[in-house]
Each structure stands twice: as C-alpha cells, then as structure tokens.
Amino acid sequence: MTDLGSGLIVNHMVEYSISELDTTFGALSDPTRRAVLAALSLGEATVSELAQPHEISLAAVSKHIQILERAGLVRRRKVGRTHYISLEASPMLDAFGWLAAYQDFWGESLDSLVELLERRS
Amino acid sequence: MSAEIPSTIPALEVRRRVPAPPPVVFDTWTDPELVRHWLGGSAMNVPHASIDLRVGGKYEYKLLSPEGANSRILGTFLSVQKPDQLIYTWIVENDAGRSPETTVSIEFIDLGDSTEIVIVHEGFLDVGVRAAHEEGWVGCFDAFVPLLD
16 A cells, blocks of 8 residues: 555445445345346346346336446347447445445554554563 | 345454453543544544533533534443443544534453453444334345455
C-alpha cells in the first residue's frame, strides 16, 4: 500500500456511492435474480434459457432481468426478436471493493501494531 | 444452471498473531495515545484519539491522510472484557459523508508470549436492508469472486 492509497481506503469506506451499493444489494436480494446471475456467470444466455429452470412465468423472469438491467448488473443484446443477456461485473466489483477497503485498513493497522509491539518489548 | 450463490453475507474476518501477551495487546488497542501509533497503518496519521472504555462509552479517532484529507472513525462500546474481548460499533465519516454503521468484534486469544487477534467486522448488509425494503436482504458477497471470473 502506497502513501497515496491510505486516503483512498478511508474514502472507499465512506463513499463507495451508497446509492449505487443500495441498488446493487437490492437487485441481489432475490433468490431468482441471484440464480439468473449465477447462470450468466457461465456465459451469455437468452431470456427463455434463463427462465427454463424456474417454476415461474417467462414474464416474471423477464421482470427480474429488467431489475438486474436497471441495477447495471446485466447487459441486453438484441438479435431480431431474441434477447441475449450477459453479466456486467463492475457494480459487483464496486460492492466488493467497498468491503475490501475495510480489509486493507485492518491489514495495514495490524502491520503497524506488530511493529509497535516489537519496539516496546 | 446448477451454480448456486450462498444466501448469507460472511463477516469480514482478519486474524494476526502479534508478539505480546493479551493484557499488553489489549492496552495497546485501547490506550488513546498508543492507538495513534498503529491505527490506520504507517501512512495514515491519527492526530487525536479519545476512548471512553466502558459499555456504552464512546470513542473517536481523527485520521489525517498523507494527501491532507481529514476523516473520523467513531462508535460506541457494546462489550468490554479486558483482556479477552471488545465489541464496538464503527462508523467512518469524512467530507463526503458517513458510512453505514458496522460492528467490530475483537478477540485476543492467549498464546502465552503472543496473542492471536481475531477481528470480525460485520454489519455490511445494513445498507442492503434499507434498499431491499420488504424483501429481506440475503446477500452473496462471497459469490462475487467466482462471478467476476
């Protein structure tokens, strides 16, 4: 961690745009949507392929996909009447980075604590 | 289609063995003057720390980054068991705003001449709880890494 990084850690602990995190977490708060994301982690899929394992209507799955799309978690590509859906990882990276900032903060602090204890003993 | 995403957010857990027995480590952790020398690592300055070490007592660390940015970490002690355990709330504040409240639980495990410190930092889902409204947030932080591959 460079000197410049330490300020960023705290910034990330505060900032990581809370509204975007809310949207990400909100979109992830449903089991069907998480299953859709898990399926997409294996690669692009059509809406009907994504709907297949679920015991809900195509329209219902479509609605879940729209929520993921609004949260920026998936992208849609249209070829004729077929809609291909793929994973967009960056919002999840932000959410993950938010947590990682805390991890960095503790790691850095403990390094210094060890140094201090070694000096005192 | 069989990939599964876990339905709980794991807390952030950090463990480190440090070369001093628990009473010394506990004091270093809770003495405001000493906190200034280790919290935030080598780059971050802590110009001021105040600690009212009792259940319900408050603490505040003022941080100054090398770039000159001020921030504060503050919270309330929920459990104080010298020299084994500490639990406190944790909020980070700077010019940009305030982080959601999280909870830090520290265990100091006696290994004779040394101590294993176990930090469990949790409550990161609060922000999601608000966002998910009626839906009830169940998270999947540890599913991120495989998804990002």
